[in-house]
Amino acid sequence: MSTSTYLETAVSAALAAGEFLRSHVGTALEVNEFAAHDIKLELDVRSQELITKHLLDRFPDHAIYGEEGIAGNQQSDFQWIVDPIDGTVNYFYGIPHYCISIALRERGEIIVGVIHDPSRHETWQVERGGTPTLNGKPIHVSTRNQLSDAVLSIGFAKSKETISAGLPVLDYFVSKARKCRLMGSAALDLAYVACGRYDAYIESSVSLWDVAAGKILVEAAGGKFEMKPRTDNPDKISVRASSGLLDLEVRP
CATH class of the missing domain: 3.30.540.10 (Fructose-1,6-Bisphosphatase, subunit A, domain 1)
Structure with missing residues (x-):
């Protein structure tokens, strides 16, 4: 079929x-x-x-x-x-x-x-x-290539550990990007990356059902999708999705 x-x-x-x-x-x-x-x-x-x-x-x-x-x-x-x-x-x-x-x-x-x-x-x-x-x-991902022009979604999960992991990421990017958003829907965040509304979505702990559809959308729209299992919870994954044009490494 x-x-x-x-x-x-x-x-x-x-x-x-x-x-x-x-x-x-x-x-x-x-x-x-x-x-x-x-x-x-x-x-x-x-x-x-x-x-x-x-x-x-x-x-x-x-x-x-x-x-x-x-x-x-x-x-x-x-x-x-x-x-x-x-x-x-x-x-x-x-x-x-x-x-x-x-x-x-x-x-x-x-x-x-x-x-x-x-x-x-x-x-x-x-x-x-x-x-x-x-x-x-x-649709296509954003063509913006400067972090200062970018809008990022920084997702926060629900445990003390993942909130603690997310806060430094938000702190790092909030002064470097044009705006950081926390909107409360991982799937919509990824859809927004796919159509160029957002430039990136970063989340330390989500489930596969939150991001599966967004993964294929972002990649098909020319973007980059990275995910890896969390070592403390094999049922959760960390995700970073973007246009692929930005430096998203968090540095000291």
Whole structure:
């Protein structure tokens, strides 16, 4: 089956989940868990269930790996990587900066990526070997090559260790870049890098579902994506994505 078919299904699932989330904006939201720096909503689960049904109805032998659990055939060569609400805290507080992120991995290689922002009706999408687009228009990473002209997103994770790791990075770049932002959605940060709104995104600890779709988008748009597992938590990764034109090394 062609990657275009997979991409069309992923876009359809993301749009359906987006409409579902938009329909609940401003309503009383059921919280499954309050944590020190995070919130788990009942809608996270329902959004993933909607996406899972959409994908597995079309591809019943595929696997689902998402923030809210796994489903399908976990022995399959095809694994959908799903974040049903990236930016849940923003969503809960009524801040219109959240998204749905869906990627498809075939034997370890990401071949499809979709990021959908329901608030702004923006959809980024790409398939392996294809042209990345935002609402149907081709995108490319920024051509800015001076840090003083750049806008960077510096992400902070939720543990004491990762916050401590992130603060020196923010301190280093905040005086060197034009602006540093902390917006609360890793997937949208990567989408913004892919289309040139941001020049780089740096995060010390995220999950694969946060960045899988963004990885293929950034790379297809001409950018650079680096990630490595954290030594203290094998389920988390450190990420640095950029246009590839900036010096992003943190020096004493």
